[in-house]
Amino acid sequence: MGAQDGPTLIASVQRAFRLLEVVGAHEGGAPAKQLAREAGLPLATTYHLLRTLVHDGYLRKLDDGGFVMGDKLYALHTGSRGQAQLTRIRPVLTALRDELSAAAYLTFYEEGEIRVAEIVDGPRAPRVDLWVGFEDAGHATALGKCVLRELDDDSRNDYLSRHPLADLTPRTITHRSELLRRLASSPAAPAVMDLEEYALGTVCVAVPVYSGHMLGSLGVSLRADRLSQVDQVRARLVPTASRVTRGLSLTI
Known part of the structure; x- marks a missing residue:
């Protein structure tokens, strides 16, 4: 040259x-x-x-x-905007992790799938072993069930029609009617839980969040022997979810 x-x-x-x-x-x-x-x-x-x-x-x-x-420029703009939003709310997730000594997770419902957008963990707050992708485990995770509960009937039915209720642990809900019944009658709303339904030895709690009109969920995972702390966890998740929603909805 x-x-x-x-x-x-x-x-x-x-x-x-x-x-x-x-x-x-x-x-x-x-x-x-x-x-x-x-x-x-x-x-x-x-x-x-x-x-x-x-x-x-x-x-x-x-x-x-x-x-x-063209479309590629709009996609680049959307991607950079999403990265900036996550950067802005990551300190909130980190504070949640440190306060509860539990890994924090953020998911969004995008193009018909439940996708993990961010995980904030650490040595004293390890993440759950993601041995099955969240996209295929919405029925078995608190994060996924939280999104499913908030969806309209058509969107929920569409998701469930494309994702079999796989038996991930002996505690996993594998019958659609039972899953829908529990989603409709969740006593701790807006929080949703999974009790070792995704991974034995781990329980999770999640609440809904929004990025504009995009639905998502914020949650934490705990060892099953910390189940007695669920009320404390739920009390922190609800206001934190409001902060995350505000942060995600601010224009950049």
Whole structure:
């Protein structure tokens, strides 16, 4: 490679970013000639960059020939926003872990699945052995059951139709009617528990949280011999969940 390759590549990246900035200033889209003029780029260079950015999903070409932001840019923005939100609430989860000496978990219901977004654990607060993915264990974890209880009937039925109630321990609820009955009659609402249903020797408590309109759950796992402390745990989880919801719902 020649000695000029580095600066040339950097300049190309700068031109691409400049073009993206100009496209972003036109909500309804703008044609290539206008974009080239506003970005201060040669038309041939603009066409080349536009083809590349459209091909890679960063821009989208409209039927009228204009260009707008593509799905990949929106995905990048959403991902960075989610990371910033988690960074903001991680101290709250850490404080919860330290106060209760229990690993703290945060999940969200995304695209029909219950997914773990964050786990804050430590030497004195080890996480439960995630031997079965949470996506397939919603019926057996407090975190999953909390989400299932808060879902509307259609969403809950859709999830259960796609996820068999696998027998993970002798205590796991494996009959749909029994699971629904217990979700509807949870005496400790808004808290939900699992009593060694996911892993023997571990009990969990969870309460609902929201990130905007996205449903999730906040929970902790405890050794089964700490079951007598559940009331204390629940008393801390409820206000902490409110703090997490506020933190997640703030705009960035």
